[in-house]
Amino acid sequence: MPSSASAAHSGPLPLLDNEVLRTFVAIAERGSFTRAARQVSRTPSALSMQIKQLEETLGHKLFVREARQVRLTPEGEVLLGYARRLLKLNEEAVTRFLAPPVEGTVRFGTPDDQGSRILPEVLAQFARTHPAVQVDVVVGGSVEMQRQLEAGELDLILMTAGTPGQTADQGEVVHSEPLVWAGRDGGVAAWRSPLPVALASQGWPWRGRALAALDHAGIAYHIAYTSEHWAGQEAAMLADIAVAPFPVSLVKLPLRQVPREVGLPDLGDYHVVLVRREGAGEASEALAGQVIRAFREQRP
Template identity: 85%
Template sequence: MSRSSSTAHAGPLPLLDTEVLRTFVAIAESGSFTRAAQQVSRTPSALSMQIKRLEDTVEQRLFVREARQVRLTPEGEVLLGYARRLLKLNEEAVTRFLSPPVEGTVRFGTPDDLGSRILPGVLAQFARTHPAVQVDVVVGGSVAMQRRLEAGELDLILMTAGTAGQVASQGEIVHTEPLVWAGREGGVAAWRSPLPVALAGQGCPWRDRALAGLDDVGRAYRIAYTSEHCAGQQAAILADLAVAPFPLGLVRPPLRQLSREVGLPALGDYHVVLVHRSGAGEASEELAGHVVKAFRELRR
């Protein structure tokens, strides 16, 4: 199917179908025709026909099918970059003419551990679809964010909560994740007595749950470090000076999840809650939709 790129194409160049490109990107990102079919609400056989048509159009083989996955050919990798840009440009053009203009400023508060995972993608996407809206981001602890929202200083916040019951009247649960004990790979902090722990300030649900759990199992501890930001707690873990309650999704080498064998209590799940200020306006609602979508994609 491959042909030399120097060969001139006779007649007008063919146009790439955006729906087919969307299918192509879904397969490339998921590594599976079956998973991609679920994302785009089509059958795997329909996706195969679309990819065959796309390969005929560009006169290149785009995927190599293996036993349990599919992978891109070198030509497919090149096309993936073009496909993503074309889909983004199509979205911008359609949004420009079909969506009513939204203007203004959204004041958005988030803890650092949540913002670092979703914020870059959310802000990039929101800027493309709502270029006239300014987003002011404030990073801080959940308790501080909630106070500023209640004072009218923020329009939209993300905060953490220990139980679903705690947030029933506050906002929408957008993400649930295990909370685990984290230490440094090969470290000895978890075996020290009293146990050195790194925690956030008073009122943090992670802090409350960790201390209550340690009290329940009778493990002696001392609060060695306090920081409102995960980065501060992570620094103490990396230095092997303390252990800390941490979201499972942030436990990456050289951090490791500590097992129950070292006498640490289970911490269960925690919830991420999206809270709106009443009357914050349309721009805030639009940004909230992007945040919800980002967490949905994070779970895939």
């Protein structure tokens, strides 16, 4: 049975143009017609005309124009999800048929927090666009993966910026977000003194940053829980035996950010970098591009 929208529309439904969708996504991500125009190499007035035609086609206003920026309407937010999926599907189809075949094996290292965030989607899409490439995944700590990369045992790794031994120019920043103090919602660990903290093992950047911040703020603490993986820190928080420094995107109920009135120090942002082994090959570069796009598409 046809939907009310399709029934009300006489004749075939209009098709959405990929170039217009690309323009729409660029404006949504940049929050500005001017910044988006620079990205797509067109004038702001040309972009404005495209969006006007798109709004007329769909019968809905997509952006609210403000003094210094534009923001999506509720209908625009819905379209953004569709637009990203349509552009991705178009890219997959074109790559599958027109790109030269890429073969080989890529050895990819990722920490467990980033692996759980993007890995399933990345591997599924990469398998569709590069069926002749085998991807071997290693999940581990940044320090060990860096050693394996330098030894030629891995081709591509994700790691946290600031890992001991990492040079300043090593890797490309692909993701940034606030690092916050987190604990169990309604828990009491954050109010205890000395403060019980759950930390990663020695050498993880979060550990040094958290301890330095507590020392600088003069807050008494003790390390109540140590784990190689973020899941261990999460378990300690869920049991309400400790609080922990955690990426804000991973703080989900029954966890919550520690209330500001507790007075814990700010931890700033943390950055994820993608590091390539020199000469790793075409297959590795193809997967690197897929990883970068996956992080970019997570941005609001």
